[in-house]
């Protein structure tokens with residue numbers, strides 16, 4: 001009697017473990033799938049993305065945020081000109097490819113951290129006055145070396 005009971009008592013947990021493992025595997029596969037889908041989402045201009053996603057309530061701050069992705073290397077920024085509308089919230093995502101750089105703009109007191117190769121920083125400021133303002137790298141003589149660009153606020 002006892003010997004017969006033992007195997008029956010043991011087998012259900014084993015079957016359960018098998019089922020649990022299957023469930024876990026399915027969940028993992030599903031998660032990986034979701035991750036890959038999200039990753040493969042058309043990379044590209046996030047500026048356009050933001051505009052399209054203005055399903056966000058009108059007047060919300062996100063709706064008028066203009067995003068610019070810049071990379072820096074000796075002695076230039078990947079963007080020479082940034083054009084926005086007066087009142088826009090401007091987001092600067094700076095990544096340094098080579099050397100040590102930052103990004104600063106005259107007139108708005110906006111400046112990223114000083115970054116080394118491989119590092120990035122993101123800052124936001126409101127372009128609350130119109131005009132043309134120079135942005136530049138404030139490291140050593142980089143600005144004089146031509147590490148500059150134009151912020152045009154219309």
Ligand SMILES: [Cu+2]
Pocket residue numbers: 075100101102137138139142147
């Ligand atoms: Cu620099």
